[in-house]
Amino acid sequence: MGLAKYVVRRIIYMIPLVIGISIVSFFVMYAAGDPIQIATMGNPSITEAQRQFLRNYYGLNDPIPVQYLRWLDHFIHGDFGMSLYGGKPVNQIIGSLFWETSKLQLFSIILAFIIAIPAGVYSAVKQRSVTDYSVTSVSIFGISMPVFWFGIVLILIFSYHLGLLPSAGAHGAPSLWPVFGIRDPFLDELAHLILPATVLIFAGLAWHVRLLRAGMLEVLRQDYIMAARASGISERKILYKYALKNAITPLITLLGLEIGLMIGGAPVTEFVFSWPGLGRAYVTAVSKLDFPLIMGITMIITIMVLIANLITDLAYAWIDPKVRLE
Amino acid sequence: MNILEVEKLKTYFFTEAGVVKALDDISFSIPKGSTLGLVGESGSGKTVTAQSVLRIVPKPGKIVGGSIFFEGEDLLPKKEGEMRKFRGKKISLIFQDPTSSLNPLFTIGEQLGDIVVQHMKLKKSEAKEWVIKTLKLAKLPDPENAIHSYPHQFSGGMKQRICIARALLLSPKLLFADEPTTNLDVTIQAQIIALLKDLQRDLGMTLVMITHDMGIVADMCKWVVVLYAGNVMEIGPIDKIFEEPHPYTEALLKAIPRLDQTKELVFIPGNIPNLIDPPSGCKFHPRCQYAKEICKEKIPSLEDIGDGHFVSCHRWKELNNRG
Amino acid sequence: MADTSKNKESGFSMKRGVSQWAVTWRRFKKHKSGMFGLGMIIALLVIAALHNYIAPYPPRPLPGSFTPLYEGEAGMPPSLKHPFGTTVMGTDVFSEVIHASVYTVYVTFLATVITMLLTIVVGLTAGYLGRHVDEVLMRITEVFLVFPSTLLILVFARIYQLKVSEPFWYIGGISIPVGLTIIIFIVSIFSWAGNARIVRGEVLRLKETEYIQASKSLGASSRWIMLRHILPNVLPQVIVLATLTMASAVLVEAWVSFLGFGDPNTITWGRLLQESFNDLSTTWWAEIFPGLVLFLTVLAFNLVGDGLSDAINPRLRE
Numbered sequence: 026m027g028l029a030k031y032v033v034r035r036i037i038y039m040i041p042l043v044i045g046i047s048i049v050s051f052f053v054m055y056a057a058g059d060p061i062q063i064a065t066m067g068n069p070s071i072t073e074a075q076r077q078f079l080r081n082y083y084g085l086n087d088p089i090p091v092q093y094l095r096w097l098d099h100f101i102h103g104d105f106g107m108s109l110y111g112g113k114p115v116n117q118i119i120g121s122l123f124w125e126t127s128k129l130q131l132f133s134i135i136l137a138f139i140i141a142i143p144a145g146v147y148s149a150v151k152q153r154s155v156t157d158y159s160v161t162s163v164s165i166f167g168i169s170m171p172v173f174w175f176g177i178v179l180i181l182i183f184s185y186h187l188g189l190l191p192s193a194g195a196h197g198a199p200s201l202w203p204v205f206g207i208r209d210p211f212l213d214e215l216a217h218l219i220l221p222a223t224v225l226i227f228a229g230l231a232w233h234v235r236l237l238r239a240g241m242l243e244v245l246r247q248d249y250i251m252a253a254r255a256s257g258i259s260e261r262k263i264l265y266k267y268a269l270k271n272a273i274t275p276l277i278t279l280l281g282l283e284i285g286l287m288i289g290g291a292p293v294t295e296f297v298f299s300w301p302g303l304g305r306a307y308v309t310a311v312s313k314l315d316f317p318l319i320m321g322i323t324m325i326i327t328i329m330v331l332i333a334n335l336i337t338d339l340a341y342a343w344i345d346p347k348v349r350l351e
Numbered sequence: 352m353n354i355l356e357v358e359k360l361k362t363y364f365f366t367e368a369g370v371v372k373a374l375d376d377i378s379f380s381i382p383k384g385s386t387l388g389l390v391g392e393s394g395s396g397k398t399v400t401a402q403s404v405l406r407i408v409p410k411p412g413k414i415v416g417g418s419i420f421f422e423g424e425d426l427l428p429k430k431e432g433e434m435r436k437f438r439g440k441k442i443s444l445i446f447q448d449p450t451s452s453l454n455p456l457f458t459i460g461e462q463l464g465d466i467v468v469q470h471m472k473l474k475k476s477e478a479k480e481w482v483i484k485t486l487k488l489a490k491l492p493d494p495e496n497a498i499h500s501y502p503h504q505f506s507g508g509m510k511q512r513i514c515i516a517r518a519l520l521l522s523p524k525l526l527f528a529d530e531p532t533t534n535l536d537v538t539i540q541a542q543i544i545a546l547l548k549d550l551q552r553d554l555g556m557t558l559v560m561i562t563h564d565m566g567i568v569a570d571m572c573k574w575v576v577v578l579y580a581g582n583v584m585e586i587g588p589i590d591k592i593f594e595e596p597h598p599y600t601e602a603l604l605k606a607i608p609r610l611d612q613t614k615e616l617v618f619i620p621g622n623i624p625n626l627i628d629p630p631s632g633c634k635f636h637p638r639c640q641y642a643k644e645i646c647k648e649k650i651p652s653l654e655d656i657g658d659g660h661f662v663s664c665h666r667w668k669e670l671n672n673r674g
Numbered sequence: 675m676a677d678t679s680k681n682k683e684s685g686f687s688m689k690r691g692v693s694q695w696a697v698t699w700r701r702f703k704k705h706k707s708g709m710f711g712l713g714m715i716i717a718l719l720v721i722a723a724l725h726n727y728i729a730p731y732p733p734r735p736l737p738g739s740f741t742p743l744y745e746g747e748a749g750m751p752p753s754l755k756h757p758f759g760t761t762v763m764g765t766d767v768f769s770e771v772i773h774a775s776v777y778t779v780y781v782t783f784l785a786t787v788i789t790m791l792l793t794i795v796v797g798l799t800a801g802y803l804g805r806h807v808d809e810v811l812m813r814i815t816e817v818f819l820v821f822p823s824t825l826l827i828l829v830f831a832r833i834y835q836l837k838v839s840e841p842f843w844y845i846g847g848i849s850i851p852v853g854l855t856i857i858i859f860i861v862s863i864f865s866w867a868g869n870a871r872i873v874r875g876e877v878l879r880l881k882e883t884e885y886i887q888a889s890k891s892l893g894a895s896s897r898w899i900m901l902r903h904i905l906p907n908v909l910p911q912v913i914v915l916a917t918l919t920m921a922s923a924v925l926v927e928a929w930v931s932f933l934g935f936g937d938p939n940t941i942t943w944g945r946l947l948q949e950s951f952n953d954l955s956t957t958w959w960a961e962i963f964p965g966l967v968l969f970l971t972v973l974a975f976n977l978v979g980d981g982l983s984d985a986i987n988p989r990l991r992e
Contacts, residue, residue, distance in 0.1 A: 046821060050829070057833040152410070162707075165980065169973035171925055173932050174947065174965035181958050246409065248452040254407045256439035256466045256517060260431075266465075270456045282819065282868075292828065293929050308933050311828050319829060326822045334820065345456060346501040 032335070039331050043324070044097070050323050051096060054316050055089050060109060063314045083109070083317075096320065105321035110313060115321040118306065123325065125195050126291055126302035132218060133225035134284060141230055145237025145272075146264055149245060160234060167231025176224045176297035183220060191217050193299035221298040229287060233276060240272035247271070274344055281337030285330040353420075354383040354525055354557045355404065360417035362396075362403045369627040373399040373412065375581040378653070381525070381574070386551055386558045388572035388589075390565065390603065394623040395578040397561045401444055401527040406434050421525070440470045443518035447530040449510035453502035459486075459513055460498030466520050481520070489516035490546060508539035515546065522554060529561045544570065565604050569593070574659075577603070580624050580634040583653055587660035595671045597662050599635050633665065641666050698910070701985035708981015714974035722775040729772035734765065734941065749957050759959035761950050767960050770946055771967050777851070777942045778924060778971060781858055785923035788862035790916050793869040798908070800870070801877025802900050812874070818867035827926065830860045831935040841939035853937030854927075861926045869915045876908045910986040914979055921975035928968055943968045 061079045065071045080086050083106075084095060099106055105115035148160035184192035191197060195217050196210075244250060245268055253263050291304030299305065303322050310318040342348045358378050364371040374396045381387050389397050402408045404419055406426065419426045421442065426434065446452035454462055460482055467478040479498065486494035489512040502510060511531060518526055528547060532540040548571060551558040560571055568575055568589065575592045577585040577600050585597040592600060621638035624630050630637050636646035645665050653663045656673070667673075702708055721728055748764035750756055758767035800811035834856045842849040880886055886903055894902075930936055931944025932951070943964045950960035 042817065042820060045817060050826065053826075054829060054833065058836060063836070165707075165976055166973065169921065169969060169976045171928055171965060171968055171972065173929055174961075174969060177947075177951075177954065177961050177965060180954065181962070185955055185958075248446050248448060249454040251402075251407055251409065252444075252446055252452040252514075252517070253454070253462075254438070255405050255444040256469075256520075257435045257437070258439075258465060258469055259435065262465065262469075267454050267457070271454070274456075285820065285822070288822075292824065292933065296933060307825060308828070311832050312934060314832070323822060323825055323829075326825060327820070330820055330822060347455065347503050 028339075032339075035335050035338070039335075042331065043327060046327050047097065047100070047320070047324060048093065050320060051093050052089065054314075054319065055092060059085065060314050060316050061085060083107070100324065105324070106317040108318045109315045115317050118318060119303065119321055119325060122301065122303045122306050125300065126288075126295070126304060128195075129218065129221055129225070129294075129300060129302060130284075130288055130291065133222045134229060134287060136222070137226045137229035137233055138280070140226070141233030141237055141276075142269070142273075144230070145234045146241055146269060148234065149238045149241030149272075150264060152242065161238070164231040164234045164238075167227050168235070170227070172224055172228050173293045173297045175227065176221070176294060179220050179223060180297070190220055192220065195301050221294050221300055224294055224297075225287060229283065232283060233280075236276050237272060240275050241268060244268045244271045270344060274341065277337055277340050277344065281334040284333035284337075288326055288329055288333075291326075352383045353380040354422060356380040356420040357400075357404070358418045358420070360400075360403060360419065361415045362399050362408055362412060363415050364412040366411055366627075371626045372581050372629065373626060374403060375629075376417070377578070377581070377583045378417075379576045379583055379586050381557055381559065383524075384555055384557055385573045386548075386560060386571050387574040387576060388568035389559055389561045389576050389578065390563065390568055390600075391578035391584075392563055392603075392623055394580070394626070396581045397563075397578055398447075398529055399581075400578070401529055401559070401561060404525075404527070405438050405442055405444060407438070436470070439466050439518075439523070440521040441523055442525045443521075443523040443527070445511075445514050445518045445526065445528040445531045448534045449507060449514045450502070450534070452514055453510060455502055458499055458501055463498070463513075463517050463520060466517065470521055482516075485516045485520050486513070488519060488550070489513070491516065507535050508542065511535060511539075511543055512546070515543075515550070519550065519554070523556065525557045525559070526551075527559045527561060530563070532567070547571070563603070565606075580629060581626060582634055583661075583663060584635065585660075585662050585664075586653070587662075588658065591658055591660040595660075595667075597664050597667060598639050598641050598670070602638075602640075633663075641670060698982075698985045702981050705981035705984055707977045708984070711974040711977030711981065714970060715978065718775060718971060718974070719779065721772060722779045725772050725776055729769035731766045731769040733770070733773040749953075752959050752963075758963035759957065761960045762953045762957055763949070767946070767963055770941055771943065771964050774942050774946065774964075775967075777854060777940055781854070781927045781942070782920045782924055782975075784855070784858045785862050785865070785927075786916050786919045788859065789865045789869065789919050789923070790912060792862070792866035793873055793915065794905075794908075794912060796866065796870040797873025798877055798900055798904065801874040802881065802896065802904060808874075812871075815867045815870055818864065819871075821864065823864035827860055827864055827930060828933065828935050831857050831930050834860070835935070835938065838937075851937050851940040854940045854942070857927060857930060857937060858923075861923060861930070865919060865922065865926075869919065872915065873908055873912065876911050877904055880904055880907050910982075914983045914986065917975050917979035917982060921972045921979065924968070924975070925972050 059080070061076050061083070065076060065079075084092060087095075096106065103116070105119070107113070108115055108118060144160050148157045151157050180192040183190045195214065197213050197217070250263060250268055253267050254260075258267070291302060292308050293304070294300065295302045295304035296308050303326065307319065307322045309315075310322065357380065360374050360377050361372070362374040364373055377396070377400070389400060391397050399408065399412070402412075403414050404421075404426070406414065406429075408414060414427065417427070421437065426437065429437075453459075460479060463482040463485070464475065464478040467473055467481045468475065471478070471481075473481065482498055483494045486497060491497055491509060491512045497505075497513070502513075505513065515531070518528075531547065532543050535543060544567060547558065547560075550556070558571075560567060562568060572589055575585070575587060575589055576583060577592075577597060579599050584599045585592060593604070596604060624634055624637065630647075632648050633639070633642075633646045633651050636642040639646065643666065649665065651663045651665045653661045654667075655661055656667075726732075747756070747760050749762050750760040752759040756766050756768060758771060760766055796811055796815065800808040800815075835853055838852050838856070840852060842851055843855075844850075881904070886899060889899055889903060927936070927942065928944035928947070931942050932948045934948055936942060936945050936948070946964040947961060947968075950957055954961055
């Protein structure tokens, strides 16, 4: 029955949330001041008449609520307006950035998850062993490590010192393609991906491992695990089938939030590695106060986070028979 | 013939606060085909005994000494892989709380089927038939549908029937039932007890009833082992134990629960002693109404007083006029 | 089993009396990494208090000034004279890190106080009053949780920096950086939601315990129960959350500054990292050392948080 219905209902439920977030972001920004004034501050040759022309062009003379409604109308029709710089439509700018950000984020999230499972399980099973202590200490290091600083350290070592990996961008020009002597665009992309992905994986992994370890420790002391053991079920099956499914549910719930955190954390990583994604564009847009672009990226990321949450909830319902999709 | 012989078994828990001697040198044996009651308050070591026999003592617990002979074979030196062939197949355990002992995220068919597959190397479809057959044995209604259901879809009594079926899947020779009725409604309790009695008789298993309820013991068991604070206090046939009990057993007998009471007993004055730093001499002496100076100073030994009756008490003979 | 009786004793205490805290402290003392973290935090406090005596060079005369401070010594690698080296601008990295520790302490303290106040108020009222209050508060919390807060923090920080007219407030001879204070408020406003949810859960659990039910049936007022019974019992949890909040506050301020949206009038660790980022290939020490100190500080708070939560819930360690 209800899966399609549930998804539709959840999407409907997201609408007020999306609108609420857009209202807050919009009013906070536009109430702050005149973007044209700020944008042209550094340009002494511009005249007041030209400014006025620009204001009219961007509709900035209307009251803020009117501006917001116009923005909302365009947003509903999938149009984020024009960037204040370069005269390009926001949609066009976001399009390519979106792909680069998704590539980096998805790659890292999936890899972090895959690595976290054996690490968390093993660390919980061998509680207080050398491996456990190293896994837990590495994970607390990962949680405490400022992401951007870790990126800087990696760049210093692998790019500047060893000269192995590129420190910036997502692609090299064809002339720069040779990676370990092989000329290949795919290898080139991969080489660009390694450092920023390592930073993201390390940060995500730390949280996942901690959560999974705690979950496993809790689950392993449950009666049903002892019952499986008392029935002669093999240890591997107990761990990876019976215990893991129970221990992973809180992880999945948190994964939704974490995906949000990771996507939200994109600005820093992308800034450090000059990654041509939404995050770096966001930082630039904020420093230039390019309001339409800021709004566009904010909304795209909000929607990505909400969809991630929805997928998480679906996964949760799929795992736990007691959860009904309501 | 004894199916199980436990000798000088020691199981300790190495906690941060210190070493908890959950089983401190216990010995007893179980005649084949009989029903034995393993009796004591909570914390006396009943559950740990069953866990030790199956070698599934949870961390930080460890069996530190003694031997456990099952059909003449010592289980303790066995490798983990060999031991696994005994668990669920020759020796089974029914847990106290059916709700927590069933995995909430897997169907009944999946959980029980895996056990059959593990031991019998059957195909999934054959295992399914096997599970349905065993569920019928445990008198679970509509087993064909039950195997596709999750634990939370059953009542407590039904869940316990499922757990009983799980323990019986491979017709074990020895079955431990760890307070199987404690968490159930009073009316359901009687049904489960009756079921266990029938199954024990029909399948010819050896049944160990772990309980603090002397009423159940009187109803079901031929033999009784009384544990207190990790020590065996008394072993004997049921009639002897009711006739001339150890002072601790006597206290337990006085505390046969009323119908409305499903929780632990609180009638014996005082608490189970701290097992990290247990009392000197006889561990029961601080709560014993007959305790004298010697009970504080000397650890009593388990003495054979005839008719298969063993008692660990300095004053038993005197109290029962056996000079 | 053997330790159930012990759990019953400790789990059922009415209030965490003095002895309970003493027990927690004793357990914490055994936690080596927790004690190590505590030691580092104390060191940070001492450094911040004595920064003018410890730092070999004075802070920059004008926070915004970019004039080389120690002429002829720009871009020097670490040496005895400049343990962390000097920047391209000719500032002594070691001294600047030491001076900036004051702001780290300020950020940690203020952000945690604000965040935890919001956490306690929302968590307690939602959990205890329940019904419609809970419904409304939890909806708001949810919105804050899905908010792309990291993004909005940047916009807020950027926009409100434009509004700052005076760089410092002078209160009783102490200068308080306005821009930094604004950032602290922004960060705090986006940090309480997750915490509040945890506290609410804890309150819901406590509400069902027998002694709360008992004092309710004896006619105790809601406020009395909340302040006398619930608050002391959620306090351990709140303290753990507070330590973790300290760690994240330091981190968030650092990356806001690193991205260039910090207080332009205040030299914080994040600001130091931002200033030298473009000279990474030459003066790497100007990035490595401030970052290392930042990392160690966050680590210290996280270690203490871990140690405390282990000391409060020993069950998780066993």
